[in-house]
Amino acid sequence: MSQAQSGIVRRQGPRQIALRILLFAVLGLFCLYYLIPLAVMISTSLKSLDEIRTGSLISLPHEISLDAWSKAWSSACVGVRCTGLEPYMWNSFLMVVPAVLISTFLGAINGYALTKWRFPGANVIFALMLFGAFIPFQIVLLPMARTLGYFGLAGSVYGLVFVHTVYGLAFTTLFFRNFFVSVSDGIVQAAKIDGAGFFPIFFKLMLPMALPTIVVSVIWQFTQIWNDFLFGIAFTVGDSNPVTVALNNIVATSTGVKEYNVDMAAAIIAGLPTLLVYVLAGSYFVRGLSAGAVKG
Amino acid sequence: MAGVKLDRVWKKFGQNEVIKGIDLEIAPGEFVVLVGPSGCGKSTLLNLIAGLETLTSGDIRIGEQQVNDVPPKDRNIAMVFQSYALYPTKSVHRNITFGMETRHIGHQEQEQAVSEVTQLLHIEQLLERKPGQLSGGQRQRVAMGRALVRKPDVFLFDEPLSNLDAKLRIEMRTEIKKLHQRLGKTTIYVTHDQVEAMTLASRIAVMDNGHIRQFGSPDDIYENPVDLFVAGFMGSPSMNIVRGRVLKNGSCGIEVTDGEGAIVFPLPEALAGKVAERTGQEIVLGLRPEIITHRGAHAPGSNVFAFERAIDVIEPTGPDTMLVFTLGGSEAIGRIRPGEAVAVDQPYRFQVNMDKAKLFDPASGIRL
Numbered sequence: 001m002s003q004a005q006s007g008i009v010r011r012q013g014p015r016q017i018a019l020r021i022l023l024f025a026v027l028g029l030f031c032l033y034y035l036i037p038l039a040v041m042i043s044t045s046l047k048s049l050d051e052i053r054t055g056s057l058i059s060l061p062h063e064i065s066l067d068a069w070s071k072a073w074s075s076a077c078v079g080v081r082c083t084g085l086e087p088y089m090w091n092s093f094l095m096v097v098p099a100v101l102i103s104t105f106l107g108a109i110n111g112y113a114l115t116k117w118r119f120p121g122a123n124v125i126f127a128l129m130l131f132g133a134f135i136p137f138q139i140v141l142l143p144m145a146r147t148l149g150y151f152g153l154a155g156s157v158y159g160l161v162f163v164h165t166v167y168g169l170a171f172t173t174l175f176f177r178n179f180f181v182s183v184s185d186g187i188v189q190a191a192k193i194d195g196a197g198f199f200p201i202f203f204k205l206m207l208p209m210a211l212p213t214i215v216v217s218v219i220w221q222f223t224q225i226w227n228d229f230l231f232g233i234a235f236t237v238g239d240s241n242p243v244t245v246a247l248n249n250i251v252a253t254s255t256g257v258k259e260y261n262v263d264m265a266a267a268i269i270a271g272l273p274t275l276l277v278y279v280l281a282g283s284y285f286v287r288g289l290s291a292g293a294v295k296g
Numbered sequence: 297m298a299g300v301k302l303d304r305v306w307k308k309f310g311q312n313e314v315i316k317g318i319d320l321e322i323a324p325g326e327f328v329v330l331v332g333p334s335g336c337g338k339s340t341l342l343n344l345i346a347g348l349e350t351l352t353s354g355d356i357r358i359g360e361q362q363v364n365d366v367p368p369k370d371r372n373i374a375m376v377f378q379s380y381a382l383y384p385t386k387s388v389h390r391n392i393t394f395g396m397e398t399r400h401i402g403h404q405e406q407e408q409a410v411s412e413v414t415q416l417l418h419i420e421q422l423l424e425r426k427p428g429q430l431s432g433g434q435r436q437r438v439a440m441g442r443a444l445v446r447k448p449d450v451f452l453f454d455e456p457l458s459n460l461d462a463k464l465r466i467e468m469r470t471e472i473k474k475l476h477q478r479l480g481k482t483t484i485y486v487t488h489d490q491v492e493a494m495t496l497a498s499r500i501a502v503m504d505n506g507h508i509r510q511f512g513s514p515d516d517i518y519e520n521p522v523d524l525f526v527a528g529f530m531g532s533p534s535m536n537i538v539r540g541r542v543l544k545n546g547s548c549g550i551e552v553t554d555g556e557g558a559i560v561f562p563l564p565e566a567l568a569g570k571v572a573e574r575t576g577q578e579i580v581l582g583l584r585p586e587i588i589t590h591r592g593a594h595a596p597g598s599n600v601f602a603f604e605r606a607i608d609v610i611e612p613t614g615p616d617t618m619l620v621f622t623l624g625g626s627e628a629i630g631r632i633r634p635g636e637a638v639a640v641d642q643p644y645r646f647q648v649n650m651d652k653a654k655l656f657d658p659a660s661g662i663r664l
Contacts, residue, residue: 186381189348190442194395195369204394208385 045069045264052260068261072269076262078249079238085266087239088246092226092273094157095242099164100221106165107172107217112206114173115180116188117198126177132170137230140167148235155237163235164225171224172217179213180206215281222277243270297324298359298372298449298482300345305354307340314340316506317354322499327476327483331493332503333529338486339454341503345484346452347371358450369398371450374443378455380435382427382442389423392441413441416475433464440475453485457492469495490530494518502526524661527582527654533618536583536628539658544575550655552581552624556605559623564599564650570664571655580661582654585618588630588646599650604643612637619644 010016040058045068047061055062074084110129114122144163145154153159183206191201207214232242241249247270251263300322307315314337322328330338343349345356347368356363363371383391389410390397396406414420417437427435436456443451453472457465473496476483487493493500494514501511502525510522521527527535540552540561548568549560561581563571571579587594594600608627609620617637619630621644630646638644655664 184379184381186377186379187383189343189346189368190375190377190381191383191394192348193346193368193373193375194442194446195398196394200398205383205385 041264041268045261045268047261049257049259049261068259069265069269071259072250072262072266076250076259076266077253078241078246079253081238085243085246085250085269088241088243089269089273091157091236091240092243095160095164096222096225096273099161099168099225100218102161103165103168103172103221104214104217106169107174108176108207108210108214109202110169110173111176111178111180112202113198114177116183116185116201116206126173129170129173132167133174137167141230141234144231145235154235155240157236157240157242159235160231160240160242163231164221164228167231168221168224171220175213175217175220176210179210183209215284219278219281223274226274246270297480299324299326300450300482300484301355301357302341302345303355303357305341305344305356306352307337307344307349308352314506315344315352318506318508320501320508320511322482322484324482325480327473327485327496327498329485329487329493329497329500330503331487331490331500331529334488336503337506338488338503342375342452342454342484342486345450346373346375372446372448373450373452374446374448375452375454376436376439376443376456378458380427380439380459382435382438384427387424387426388419388430388438388441391427391438392445395442395446409445409447413444416444417441432460433468436460436468440472444475444479449482451481451483453483455487456485458487458489465492472496491532494530500530502529504529520663521654522663524580524582524656524663527656527663531584533585533629533631535654536585536588536623536626537656538581538583538624538626538628540579540581540624542571542574542577542579548572550579550581554622554625556622559603561603561648561650561653562599562601563653563655567650567653567655578658579664580656580658582656582663583628583648584652585629585631587649587652588628589648590632590636591645591647593633594647594649600647601650602645602647604645606643607638607640610637610640619646621646 036058043058043060044052046064046066047055048063048065048067051062072084073086075082076084078085078088113119114126148154148159148162151159151162153162187205188201191205196204226242227244228242229244229248232245233248236242236245247266250266300320302318302320305315305318305320306313316337318341320328330341332338340349344351345358347363347366351364358371358373383394386394392410392413393406396409410423411420414423417440419434419437419441422430422434422438427438430438436459439456456472457468460468469492472485476496485492485496494517497514499512500514500517502509502517504525510517510526512520517526517530521530524537528537538552540550543549543551543560547562548571549562550571551558551560553559591602605621605623605628607619607621611618611620612634615634616631617634619632619637621628621630630644656662657664
């Protein structure tokens with residue numbers, strides 16, 4: 001009965017049962033392989049240094065202590081400044097929020113213009129923008145450094161916002177172009193006859209329709225920009241470092257005792273925001289999709 | 297109220313000529329249907345009138361105004377699209393009022409207009425729904441409502457019924473005709489369905505390959521097609537096209553030969569005069585299925601000619617039965633009363649009303 005409810009018609013019998021057990025065993029193994037490092041990180045971050053030195057890597061903490069977490073947040077030494085990750089988290093937020101919003105917004109306008117107001121050469125321009133998605137970060141480092149210097153943005157969070165916006169445009173344009181190309185041209189034509197122009201059609205009709213794509217773009221851009229290390233270390237100095245660079249400076253320190261519990265806690269803290277965005281926006285994304293499905 | 301006038305209108309997409317110098321004059325209040333096979337340029341022509349495409353050359357006038365360079369929003373037109381083109385994120389109510397919002401029309405006036413059209417189209421109960429929650433027929437009504445609130449000079453319909461199922465299509469067809477009779481607005485309607493064209497139009501423009509082949513009343517188009525294309529396109533099942541040879545020994549006739557022998561279709565006076573010069577030459581004879589029927593179906597006094605052919609296929613449709621047979625090497629259809637049918641492969645004695653036969657020049661396709 002429960003088999004029938006799954007909606008899949010399959011043969012019954014001992015051979016099939018054995019195969020399914022094998023299947024789930026393999027899946028379970030992959031899960032463990034993926035989750036054990038995370039479990040070790042969390043468990044290590046909750047141990048004291050003594051316990052780490054004496055116990056084994058995978059043993060659970062005897063005494064749960066949040067000291068490592070508070071140290072990672074507020075007093076661990078990043079290079080020579082012992083401020084913890086906190087100020088660098090703010091740097092990252094100051095960088096990621098405007099960069100995500102601007103690149104998503106501009107990508108949406110690009111995609112809309114490229115598909116719904118087709119101008120001569122639109123395909124060439126799209127191909128060139130798409131090409132941007134395949135340029136490795138390293139290639140743009142030097143020219144970008146010169147450009148930032150010229151604009152007076154070198155070594156600042158604003159410079160990073162600029163770099164990430166420009167670099168993200170290729171991807172966000174691709175997302176929105178592919179969405180808008182599937183939207184019926186009739187809607188735009190009807191709106192034109194209804195008296196709406198380029199921007200009213202964009203803001204009142206196209207952008208609300210593109211909500212699922214906006215969510216995809218935000219998740220993608222947030223993850224890319226938050227996790228970026230290369231641009232962060234190349235274009236910022238000291239105080240304006242994003243959290244990825246600060247994390248590296250905590251973990252890769254070559255002086256003093258190696259505090260594994262603090263390293264683990266700092267790494268988890270630095271990774272939390274992307275998880276959070278995925279959980280929040282992702283659930284919204286799924287809800288939006290299923291709502292549409294029910295309404296047909 | 298305004299008419300529409302097209303003067304030597306051309307449209308090219310790159311090297312591709314889609315509209316090839318069309319002249320068309322539509323009187324105020326007329327219901328004109330542009331009909332033709334897909335790719336004939338009818339939708340492009342409608343988009344040109346709407347201002348959704350730019351002209352390559354020529355003139356378009358709506359009323360007295362030349363509108364070549366007037367954007368769609370200022371042409372005082374409303375359009376209904378094949379895909380309905382409703383705004384998916386807006387409620388039915390906001391779909392209908394969107395045009396008035398962009399034109400900054402007062403709230404009071406908007407509500408007034410909405411309640412008028414929703415009553416007219418019986419969609420009052422749908423106002424708060426989103427387009428995704430509506431059936432095809434309801435979406436079509438909303439799309440029409442959105443066009444109606446505009447109170448335009450000219451209504452444009454681009455194959456509005458082709459996405460509906462057969463029954464709904466016939467209902468909506470009647471509805472559109474009623475609306476036109478009631479509002480009396482100039483309407484241009486694009487379709488590939490010749491039945492829709494016949495039922496709705498006050499005049500039909502039959503298009504093919506960027507040209508208008510014939511522009512006339514539905515009766516005129518049906519009874520007096522200018523050429524083989526129009527004759528073949530209008531009517532369902534379409535006209536039987538039979539190749540034959542003009543004979544003259546005493547009276548004038550057309551000889552059609554095939555494996556089952558030769559038949560000479562005698563021509564009545566009016567037609568005989570047209571082929572007087574063509575004795576011995578090839579000619580194309582056009583016989584609509586409804587003039588090839590069973591015995592005794594024709595009005596007394598008409599020039600009835602009887603011939604026999606074996607039946608290949610019998611297709612009952614309910615009110616009539618179609619008999620498919622071979623005539624002059626090609627397939628032909630006769631339309632008879634269901635009770636008169638016999639069995640497949642049996643010879644059947646058809647009667648054809650030669651007064652309604654058409655003759656075409658085999659080379660040019662022009663009707664004689």
